[in-house]
Amino acid sequence: MTHQVLGVVGSYPLLVALWLLPLAGAVICWALGPQLRTLAGWLASGLVGASFILAVLCWHDGTQSAAGTVGANQPLFSWMTGFDFGLLLDPLSLLWTFIITGVGFLIVFYSIGYMRGDPAFARFFAYMSFFVFAMLTLVLSDNFVGLLVGWGLVGLASYFLIGFWFDRPAAVAAARKAFVINVVGDVGVMFAIFVIIANVHSSGFGDTFAAAGTLGPGVILTICIALFIGAAAKSAQVPLHTWLPDAMEGPTPVSALIHAATMVTAGVYLIARCAPLWNASHEAQLVVGTIGGLTALLGAILGTAQWDIKRILAYSTMSQIGYMIMGVGTGAYEAGIAQFFTHAFFKAQLFLGAGLVIHALSDEQDIRRMGGLWKKMPFAFWVMLTGVLSISGVPGFSGFFSKDEVIYGALQHGHPWLDGIGIVTAGITAYYMFRLLFVTFLGEYRGEAPVHVGGPGAWIMNVPVAILVVPSVAIGGALLFGGDASPWAHFFAPLFAAQAHLAAAQTPAPAISENFTSVIVVIVVAIGFIIAWQRYATAAARRDAVQRLRREAETMPAVLTNLFYFDAAIDAIFVRPAQAWGLFFGRVFDPRVIDGAVGEIVLIARGLGTLVRSFQTGLLRAYALILVFGAACFIAYYAVAGAAH
């Protein structure tokens, strides 16, 4: 199995440590949970942090390597004949590793404060550590089977964490829904593996991508679509997105880490990882790009109609991942990944900021019962404000650069209408994010719950959030500014340069320049902001906010309150028919038809028994008659047989 295709050399045992440290944290927290008490949080975050440091070390070592490429690989063991597992660190996985362990560390650390006093404190950190381990498995694996293992395990971690408060029926249902939909995705990846192994006879990335050129277009398309089913389920793409808003039943740090920063972007990773396959199939790119764009738009529209602070963020996550998928789907890999990168920071920040609010309001999540909080929680307000500015793509903030790249990337790769969708979505994004900000923080406080701010240990929650503000504001500019000459492009050059050139050669250069799109985006964003301001932030709006919000809720179109009927459709098409068939088979077919048929046989046997018994009348002469009848048959036979012989 060769990794040379990915430009990676050497073996690197440090990777194993990087990979397994969080697992150790999980096992310790799980096994010794009650004994550890709050130590569990420190231990878990410490181990994730150590993992991050190792990742940095890896990066450092990798950039020193002779070939001048970033990365390393480490064979692990042979799972079964033909299935060799190994770890692979290349620019792509390195980036994800940074986010998983880096942002992961901050969020786990934040959780120490957020989960304080929870009866299952240690269990939470066991799950979180386990998630980090699983996600590392996903991104570090050097083959599809290993990726699938990680793919499944992150789904499990997500399930555990969504259903963390498992006495809440809603959480339990949400966890199950998330898991089942994620299994749909797993199954898609599995199917892709079948096709790959049947055609390539290996599940390694290297072998697969090396063979990508030799596979027929039908095969490639099948693989890509199957993989995309996985990506869509994991990354909440239409129509498999319905689990993500429900997943907000989990504790807020979970939403920040799993359902915003890392796990839900696994689909982006998968598509970027399989760039050689997507490059080989224009149809696949079209499908994926379209669905990405559609998700971005739908997520944004639904985001405007939510009242739950976390659900707004969830739909925004969905929408933002739509951007990413659109980016990597259309071939603008660097742009899509950039969007992931910046999103990880500002969305984590937004969630953690929202977590501060929720925590302070004793788990109140409805923004209609908030308001005026900027006075009571200025820190949270500033955190949220920077996050909102970044996500809305206000020039200068990280989100601006990455979103710009994605939108322009669509155009660049020959999908002008996706470009249009991207622009419109940007405007809607600005609208609903500012709506969130204004309704939550401006005006007068509308809730009943008392607001607790500060208290001992508040710094545990505040510090990570504060740290996150820095990259969410600045990292975009630092890395992305400069287009093809940016550090970002340089970093990914070994991976995507060839494809980028290939794609550029195929598609005519767009008539519009990048700067021109940027201007349009800024204008649209400004429009979105203005509408939000008009509706929620003017003095009049602030004054009778209660009535206005109620009216808005009452006049909300049914199609929005019903979330475009996706849940109802899935229920009607899949869930209820399955249950109906199950009931029919279990209650009717088994007992009536199958057992009925067997019962008939038994009845026939019993009937024969009765028949036999009915000949046993007990009357001697009847017996004699039967005897003579038999004898007559015999005699007849022998008379005929004797004569015939």
Place this chain on the structure above:
Amino acid sequence: MPLVLVSILLPLVAAALLLFLPRGDRALSRLLGTAVAAITFATVLAGGTADWSLHWLSRPFVSAFHFGATPISFWIALLLTLCTACAIAAARVERLRDFVALLLALEGTMLGLFLSRDLLVFALFWDLMLVPVFFALVGWGEHPATAWRYFIYNFAGGLTLLLATAAFGVIYGTTDVIGLPGVALAGGWAPWIFAGFAFAFLVKTPVWPLHTWMPPTYADLPSPMTSVVAGVQSKAGLYGFLAIATAMMPGVLYRHAAPLIVLALISLVYGALVALVQNDVKRIVAYSSLSHLGLIVLAIAIGNRLALEGALVYIIAHGLFSAVLFLVLGYVEEREETRALPRLGGLGWRNPRLSGALCIAALAALGLPGLAGFAGELLILIGVYQNGYVWPAIVALVAIVLASAYMLRLYQGIMNGPQRTDLPVRADLTWIEGLAVAPLLAALVLLGVYPKPLLDNAAITTVQSGPLP
């Protein structure tokens, strides 16, 4: 005395001797039973693989009491002995002494089945292994009809097996053939002989539409017995397919694979759909078995290397997780005195260990990557796809999705949700109860992470025996 003989006779003799113990001494019965099963496990591990043979018949065909493990049966025998030890350790039923004796008898007869190298001896133990279960159903079952259903279906299978064995012996001249290389039956009779075997195997597995004995049986038997029956006895048919049909009549098998594939696929989806809506927790697992074992039948009908390897892995995996599932459901029933899912709920708060055990088993059952079930599923389906069966593979994938739905429904329905006030509050797993499921869980994880040892020695494509290292 050769170890292979010891491993078969030890449980049988122990079962008989156990009946001389005083009736009331439950702890002693359990202890002795567990010890015997554990020793049996050790003997299988240590030397149950060497051959031992005693001449039986020379006419109308050659037959011998020939025992010894083939690479496949070695693993199944290990699974069996492990499951039995765990089941006995977990047993809490009334009339425990008799129950333990029955479990040991079941173990001995099933060891005889899996370790026999002679078809006639195989057929002998086939019928024999049904008897302890019948007695358990008679003595401990809830509905008299269940015992009949088990009995009628399985002995009907046993009879066709008998006829097929006789015909095989007459045509081939010897039945001392299991695991022997180069045995191949062809010709006009072969399809009929195959049909005789296949019917017995399909009933035992079971496969739709021969499955209706299974859910009530699994539900009615005391859970420890169910765990052995569902975990291991259900593998008898699959092992039979591998050791007899695949090995000796591959031509017939693959020429008539289509109906098998169809039945397997129907079982896969049918079992999953019914499991989705059952309310009796043991029936959920029973129907899930129908679905899961359909996958193995599918693999056998496809029959390429990957599928067969997957079948072996999945046989072991399914044995482990269904054993755990039933044991844990037994614990639940014992604690809460009900098996109805709507009446259960919220146990996870007070019983974290119980909840954890059920969780791991349920996850293995739904094919979570990293646990043993996944390895088997993946290999099987790769094999299925490789042979060009795209739609069967897709149907199986649908069943996997359904599996996640019903397994989570089962797990969450029992463990999650608000704490119920109408259920008795009981303590979490005791040490013994925990130890009874721990080895099975450990094996599930171990084989999921590293299933290679299972396949290293199993020359499964031809199912020929060779000396195990």
Place this chain on the structure above:
Amino acid sequence: MSVPIGDYVTLASVMFFIGVIGVIVRRNPLIMLMSVELMFNAANLLLIAYARLWLQNVGHIFAFIVITVAAAEAAIGLAIVVTTFRPEKYVDVDDIAALHG
């Protein structure tokens, strides 16, 4: 030999047939026994006729043995009939059907 063997066979068959009919239709066990005797004697007639035909006196011996056995059988049979019907008013086999099913 004026009477051809076929006539003996016919006569014997008719006797046998009458005996069979007697067993079936008569309700008195004694008469049934007599019918059986008739069947035995039909066989005897056949034996004697064939003994004559083949000039083999073993047929005679066989016939004598049959006669002896038939006598013994009649003795036992009568005893059984008597014990069976002693409590009954009428001798009718149709009254005897305690065992059935």
Place this chain on the structure above:
Amino acid sequence: MTLSFTNADWNAIAPIDILAAAGLAVLLADLFAGRKQWRYASIVIGLLGVLVAAIVAGRQFGHQYDAFFGGFMTGGFATVFEEIVLIGTAGSLLLYSTIGPGPRVAGTVAIMLWSACGAMLMAGAANLIAIFLGLELLSLGLYALCAAVDRKTARESALKYLILSSTATAFLLFGAALLFGATGSVMLADLLNPSLASSPLFWMGAGMFLIGLVFKLSLVPFHTWTPDVFEGAPLPVTAFMSVVTKAGALAVFARFTYAALPAGVGAKLLLPVWIVAAISMIVGNVGMLAQTDLKRLLAYSGIAQIGYIVVALAGGTPLGLRYAIYYLTAYAFMNLGAFAVAAAISGPDDEEGSRLSSYRGLARRRPWLAAAMTIFLLALSGLPPTAGFLGKILILAVTVANGYIWLAAALIAGTAISLYAYAKVIRAMYAPEEGRQGGDLRPFVPLAWASAAVCAVAVIAMTFYPLTPSNILPLVR
């Protein structure tokens, strides 16, 4: 031609003589008996006679001799059947230890011994006269034995048996006369003449002869007497009938099919027998389904079991005969064992052991008896680890090998039906008490228990050490 018999001729029938003498001895001993318990003495003397006869007969094995100018063949086949008859006799005699009219059982024991003489005569008989004599000797004794208890049903069974059996014997006799007419000889060996194949007389004679045999084997539709007689007769007599009558009739049938048919007619001539055997396997097993009386159940079971045995002979191969004998031996042990258990839970009256309801919960009250009964029932249903299993598979194998697939199929179908009926009894014994108790706990009866134990051991041991007489075919003739 001088008719003189040598010592060898007399030696050949020595076992029969010994048995007859033992019967006399039982009666004589009873003459000297006081009022005391003489039941055991009669049984023990009878058993001794059986034992001596068995030893003497056993010593003849392998020394083939055609005694009385071929009228009685001994040394091989006959010896095997004689031994089976003796086993059956001994097993039945043992049951008199609990069951019988009052303390005096000498008369019945003696008659039973003499009846067994008839069966032994049938085992070796090679001419029509001997066959007829043996058959009548066996039957006459049985008529009396059936009625030898003061019970209405017993008398009824005797009457039914008497009328029906003698009617069937008349058919056999008429057939024998016709065979004599066809050959001019009473020797079975003379039937081998190939020219007979085209003689209608021979065909008709053989047919009517077979009717008589098939009646004794109680194959459908000549079975109607069996359930009633088995149910009505005293337990030991039922046991005796179920084993000894069948053994005798089977010996004659086997000799007739193997050693007395012209070449090339076998398949066609015996076809009706195979057909009725197939029907018997079905009807016998179906008939068991709704029975409430053990003896009646075993009667139907016997109808089917004999069907299995007869099927083994289809095709006329030596192996078939061996397996028929094997299964017959196994069947003897299973049935005798089952009757022994029935006797062990009965009082002097056998009603209790007959009622299936008295087996309910037996496992609690008498676990060992229940275990033994389970073994016998498993054996009857053909399940391992019993001789019934092996016997059935051997018969299946030989039937398939001989090309009689439809018979094998009927065997399987019949067995499938029978499983339910046998299992019902097992279930009743082991089911947890459901309110209603079974009968009282009867005292320990050593002889019946011993008989059950021996039979159980034999039934299991025969599986693992399948003793079938080799080279049986040359010995038939």
